[in-house]
Amino acid sequence: MKAGIVVFPGTNRERDMAHALKLITGHAPRMIWHHETSLGDLDLVVLPGGFSFGDYLRSGAMAAHSPIMAEIRRFAEKGGHILGVCNGFQVLTESHLLPGALLRNAGLRFLSQDCHLKVENATTPYTRGWKSGDVFRAPLAHGDGNYTASPETLQRLEGEGRVAFRYSTASGHVSHDDRHANPNGSALSIAGILSENGRVCGLMPHPENLVDPEIGATDGVPLFKGLVEALVA
């Protein structure tokens, strides 16, 4: 699988993502500086976590207008696969490649902790490594992860099976108003969503940080294994 990772000023999770991709796909991804204007021949573009442009104005707002984003828009229009994690998810919503927005966490604090994610729709390239209803652990680290969208958009996301991951307890219990189950207060406990064609995926937590047995767990591996199966077949 040929993957590329886009790096903005202030991005800081690109190496974690590169490590995960190399470990699981066997191929080192291409690092793409935000000033570049061509992606080359890629199966997957990843927008990693961090604080692009210091998160000035709104998280992801500046990065959404970086030169490389025009090319990423074209890549999406051609049906390309794009994964945005954390700040990358914020960039995707600011670019309108995914609907909704990420507001300040309901508790106002920056959260750096583990969370549990429930797989809602296991038929997508990003979730096929799991079964629907599976629960896995993922680290999260963000200040603006509180997903919101208009009631109509939320209804569409639900109806079209475009909620990929939801925050839950370790046993898979989803409770929107409970900060243990839904740490940042996201609408409908939404942690990750998909575009209309299912090829653009954004999520706040970091599955790429739990893929190496050396770290203690491999809960995030199915994301990458599933992508390899879906994109290299």
Add this chain to the structure above:
Amino acid sequence: MKIRVYVSLKEGVLDPQGKAIGHALNSLGFQGLGEVRVNRVVDLDVPADDSSAAIAKGEAMARALLANEVIEDYSVEVVA
């Protein structure tokens, strides 16, 4: 020409920061407060010959970058 762009969270979008400020004010003795909302003001000096051109520029900039219309409203006024 100097303009001021006001950006505010849309009605119905929860403002956790405003809520926290409301709580803090309440604990300082300012009781009976209704909703507290935190907004953003951006002052810009734009090249424009008249007010309506300046406001049109401000609105275009708000749509392009200064506001996220998914969650925010904006308004523009001429300052000087």
